[in-house]
Amino acid sequence: MAAFVIIGTIIAVLALNVHETSAWSVSCSNPFSTCYGQLKSCPANCAQWCEVDCTTCNVQCACDKPGAVCQDPRFIGGDGVMFYFHGEKEKDFCIVSDPALHINAHFIGKRGSGMTRDFTWVQSLGILFSSHQLYIGAQTVGSWDNHVDALSLSFDGQPIVLPPRLGAVHDIPEAGVQITRVEGKNAVAIEVKGSMKLEAHVVPITKQESRVHNYDITSENCFAHLDLNFQFFNLSNDVNGILGQTYVPGYKSPVKVGIPMPILGGEHNYVSSSLFKTDCAVSKFGTVSSGSIRPASSVSCKNSDSGRGFICRR
Structure with missing residues (x-):
């Protein structure tokens, strides 16, 4: 296909x-x-x-690429800087908060033997814009099967059923939303007109990943989660959140660039009380922007010549 x-x-x-x-x-x-x-x-x-x-x-x-949220979870900011944000399992964190757009991510995970923190992955997103709520999530799965669709979608609390075929489209014209299958199962592209685009893939933790990283994943739960890439339009200069703040002009990342696993801390600033709440400490949703509205800046990335990591340039 x-x-x-x-x-x-x-x-x-x-x-x-x-x-x-x-x-x-x-x-x-x-x-x-x-x-x-x-x-x-x-x-x-x-x-x-x-x-x-x-x-x-x-x-x-x-x-x-900039706008990516993948793996454990690893972010690529709008500034091209890579960092990790571990958070905590079974908690929700605001990854983007702007006056007209708010995105929370629900983390799932487990704590490995002898570990002092949770392994975490993004299981679902709660996207708020205007008066609408859009949900996308990975279902709990035991053993992974590529032929089974583990993707869940809903809009304003009502389930969305997309035929499991490549190119299937669900339009919500009154909200400017279009959802398109980019694979037959487990992958969609979502556009909120004039605000954002994202592509989401439901993926499992594989046996190889579990072995390499000592995740200790069993056949009872493969910890299916979302790998994501965002594009944003018309963000304000006030945008915040784990990922959102990296799109502010002149943003200086606090992480230690160049080390194998640069980690962004400050979890208490980003935690939300639930997936569709906008009560994180850095929330901007529903406020009046003090900065001009602008398109997100362009950053291009490529693999480094050494094969370790990548290089991003504006």
């Missing part, structure tokens, strides 16, 4: 042979590109979610 993905200057065709491999092949579908139609394999660290930049012809991991 094939899917067309268009993100900024990135135009790619994705194809997956379900029976032979779990890795995607991608190619540029822009006929004016020098690498038009050339199949490229996704890197091992993003075997099912990568894209070809038709301008540079480089393969990019979506989890290595």
